[in-house]
Amino acid sequence: MPQQSMSDFVKELEKIGQLVRITEEKRVDELPSIMEGSPDKAIFVEKIKDCEFQFLSNAYSNREQYAHALGCGTKELGQKIAALSGIRYKPVTVDTAPCKEVILKGDEIDLTKFPLFLYHDHDGHAFIQDANVVSRDPDTGLINWGIYRFMYRTKNETNVDMRNDSHNARKHARKYAEKGIDMPAAVVVGGPTLDKIASMYSFPETDDWDILGGFYGTAARVVKCETSDLTVPTNAEIVIEGRIMTSEGWVYDEGPYGEYTGTYGGGLPLNNRFKVDCITYRKGGIYQYATIGGLHPGRTDLYIFHPTVEADMYDALKRAGISVLDVFVPADGVHNIAYARIKTVGGGDAKQALGIMLTCSRQWFPKIAYVFDDDIDIFDETRIKWAIASRFDPQKDTIILPEQNVLPLDPICMTNKPPVYMSKIGFDCTIPVVGDVDRFSFAACTVTEPLGNPPGGLKIMTEDELTQDMTEFIKEAPRSWYQILKRYHGQPYPNIYRAFGALRHKLGRVADDRPTYPYTFSDSCLTHKKV
Numbered sequence: 001m002p003q004q005s006m007s008d009f010v011k012e013l014e015k016i017g018q019l020v021r022i023t024e025e026k027r028v029d030e031l032p033s034i035m036e037g038s039p040d041k042a043i044f045v046e047k048i049k050d051c052e053f054q055f056l057s058n059a060y061s062n063r064e065q066y067a068h069a070l071g072c073g074t075k076e077l078g079q080k081i082a083a084l085s086g087i088r089y090k091p092v093t094v095d096t097a098p099c100k101e102v103i104l105k106g107d108e109i110d111l112t113k114f115p116l117f118l119y120h121d122h123d124g125h126a127f128i129q130d131a132n133v134v135s136r137d138p139d140t141g142l143i144n145w146g147i148y149r150f151m152y153r154t155k156n157e158t159n160v161d162m163r164n165d166s167h168n169a170r171k172h173a174r175k176y177a178e179k180g181i182d183m184p185a186a187v188v189v190g191g192p193t194l195d196k197i198a199s200m201y202s203f204p205e206t207d208d209w210d211i212l213g214g215f216y217g218t219a220a221r222v223v224k225c226e227t228s229d230l231t232v233p234t235n236a237e238i239v240i241e242g243r244i245m246t247s248e249g250w251v252y253d254e255g256p257y258g259e260y261t262g263t264y265g266g267g268l269p270l271n272n273r274f275k276v277d278c279i280t281y282r283k284g285g286i287y288q289y290a291t292i293g294g295l296h297p298g299r300t301d302l303y304i305f306h307p308t309v310e311a312d313m314y315d316a317l318k319r320a321g322i323s324v325l326d327v328f329v330p331a332d333g334v335h336n337i338a339y340a341r342i343k344t345v346g347g348g349d350a351k352q353a354l355g356i357m358l359t360c361s362r363q364w365f366p367k368i369a370y371v372f373d374d375d376i377d378i379f380d381e382t383r384i385k386w387a388i389a390s391r392f393d394p395q396k397d398t399i400i401l402p403e404q405n406v407l408p409l410d411p412i413c414m415t416n417k418p419p420v421y422m423s424k425i426g427f428d429c430t431i432p433v434v435g436d437v438d439r440f441s442f443a444a445c446t447v448t449e450p451l452g453n454p455p456g457g458l459k460i461m462t463e464d465e466l467t468q469d470m471t472e473f474i475k476e477a478p479r480s481w482y483q484i485l486k487r488y489h490g491q492p493y494p495n496i497y498r499a500f501g502a503l504r505h506k507l508g509r510v511a512d513d514r515p516t517y518p519y520t521f522s523d524s525c526l527t528h529k530k531v
Helices: 006-015 028-037 063-070 077-084 168-179 193-198 208-216 301-319 349-357 381-391 463-476 481-487 493-506
Strands: 019-022 042-045 054-057 092-094 102-105 127-136 143-154 157-160 183-189 221-224 231-233 238-244 270-281 286-289 324-328 337-342 368-372 398-405 421-429 507-510 525-528
Touching: 006 019, 006 042, 006 286, 028 042, 028 054, 063 077, 063 193, 063 301, 077 301, 077 324, 127 168, 127 238, 127 286, 143 168, 143 208, 168 183, 183 231, 193 208, 193 301, 301 324, 301 337, 301 349, 337 349, 349 368, 349 398, 349 421, 368 381, 381 421, 463 481, 463 493, 481 493, 493 507
Parallel strands: 019 042, 054 286, 092 221, 337 368, 368 421
Antiparallel strands: 042 054, 102 270, 127 143, 127 183, 143 157, 157 270, 183 238, 221 231, 238 270, 324 337, 398 421, 507 525
């Protein structure tokens, strides 16, 4: 499908019941509480006092929004993203786009045109933070784009948070710094969900526009910037062009800011300054803002980490030969808790799966991992707790990996200055596959289903007839009580129980013929006593 415009994106969210539209005019200081008040839907404010832009937030904050964008079920996000991230299409450059309707340069540049506000009580300033930064590797010429935040300084400059060494833009910035020159950058404010997902992926020797095309299933359409040789997607609403002042170094205090963890990043990290050279936008455009932190940290636009981390783990487990069925990152775990459902074959499958899960996603996520058998629905917290309670041996089933890379924003790190590391832990909640294990004893005791309508033309037996027939039925082979009830379904149940009562003194029980869990299983069987 073609790249989706932001206007069409908003209409689509509303069509599927994922948008709250506010038509009355709102002040910028009201926006944080409006966002916090509706954590389960996107917010669209049509009119902002003293601002020409419309306002959109929380637009990629839950599984339903991602499932709709990807065209899959809510449990299949990781699998679908893993598949799409491997597809490539070369981009097509066009002459113009709606984001060129207004072009501001020189003294006309003014970031206060955007709806700026204090989001969290202790933020260092207002932030532009639903921002995809486009940069180019000075050596290879390949495009990279990823999500970063910008703290307001003046009407034509900001700070930009570029601390994380694993990000390609940071690697680009270091190259520019080594050359003693500043790094051209284009900041695309906002974007549809597919664009956001695609921007989470970068691969060696790959242009990020090729990856974006893979998610759309066709060549991405891009347009050249006004002040550099960078390009941006044609569905951009707002583009801020400028230079990240890498020649100056990482010397400007930035933050604090309410982070995805629901806490503040500690201290005042040192970052780069961003100098604005040009602003272009669509008239009456949509200014998108990412919900982050607050009292619902698992239901904000930083949810984007969840399905992409799921995709990383699913792909890595599959490539390692693990029979992985599902991977799930629960929202309230703010990317640091993950579950996997696998079919164990080898004795080390679960432990190896844990090692892969804890190390494969950006070297950051998750901090805590769990592996479960294929009969556990990892999207059901009730079954998760049940499996932990009944299948986990703390001494045998815990693995700890010391000194692992983690995201610097985790407050337990006690520092935000890279390199940051801590231990990670994994829990094997699977049934052992080696040794003398009675797997049936781990089976969930589920409730029996109704037997359905009795067979047509059923002849009602007398109690004596039932007793005789039941005797012959059990003589043929050991029978479970379920099998007996199924055979005589439709007979008056008091007669069935009385017939069995007349026969019970002649019967013993065996457990040897129980089918092996987790396949079809039944109770121990009734059999005639050996004389």
